[in-house]
Amino acid sequence: MDEALEVLDLVADSGLDGVVTWLLRLLGLLVLLAGVGLWLFAEVGLLVPALLVGGGIVLLVAPSVLLALAEVV
Numbered sequence: 001m002d003e004a005l006e007v008l009d010l011v012a013d014s015g016l017d018g019v020v021t022w023l024l025r026l027l028g029l030l031v032l033l034a035g036v037g038l039w040l041f042a043e044v045g046l047l048v049p050a051l052l053v054g055g056g057i058v059l060l061v062a063p064s065v066l067l068a069l070a071e072v073v
Contacts, residue, residue, distance in 0.1 A: 008066050021063040028059025 011020050035052025038044055 004066070005069065008069075012067060021067060024059055024063040028056045028061075030056075031059060032056025 031052055033056075035049045035054075035056055038052065039046070039049035
């Protein structure tokens, strides 16, 4: 976890925190939509779409929380 915070601190210091945050949010939105699409239009069961939706939500929320945590530390 310390290594991840060091990388986030380096990103925050370089001024790219907004770009990285929005890229991760965009990736989270795509993963979320892929999970919902699999759930609605494919016969793959419930586990894979649920994991994709959960991962998408984490990617949407986590960048803001991690960057705020890196600024506090």
